Amino acid sequence: MAHGVCELLWLRRLLRDLGFEPQKPMDLYCDNKAAIAIAHNPVQHDRTKHVEVDRNFIKEKLDAKIVSFPFINSEYQLADVLTKAVSSSIFHNSLDKLGMCDIFART
Structure with missing residues (x-):
């Protein structure tokens, strides 16, 4: 802190x-x-x-x-995806909120 x-x-x-x-x-x-x-x-x-x-x-x-x-709440803490293990649903939700995408995904 x-x-x-x-x-x-x-x-x-x-x-x-x-x-x-x-x-x-x-x-x-x-x-x-x-x-x-x-x-x-x-x-x-x-x-x-x-x-x-x-x-x-x-x-x-x-x-x-x-x-x-x-x-x-921890589930809304976007930094958690970068610092600790989270469930796949929280992981993908956080990636969407951060605007991150898979550059290797098929288009």
Whole structure:
């Protein structure tokens, strides 16, 4: 999530340099409810000590309303097709949404 926030900050700065100032928080869709809860919760737990620096960075950007973390079901997470094994129906559905096609298919 911290790397995603860094990429959003880079995109935000690029848009600002091009003359398009974002008027609302940029969305970083996340399919992990625990990660969203940790980002919003100011209380540190024993389980989250190893992510304290990243969590503070994320919380700072969240409080400044630069980013927001809407929840999205895993079946609608398009990046999953590129990062993990998914069922064939989700795979083909994601390929269609991404606009990818088989260049070796017969016409």
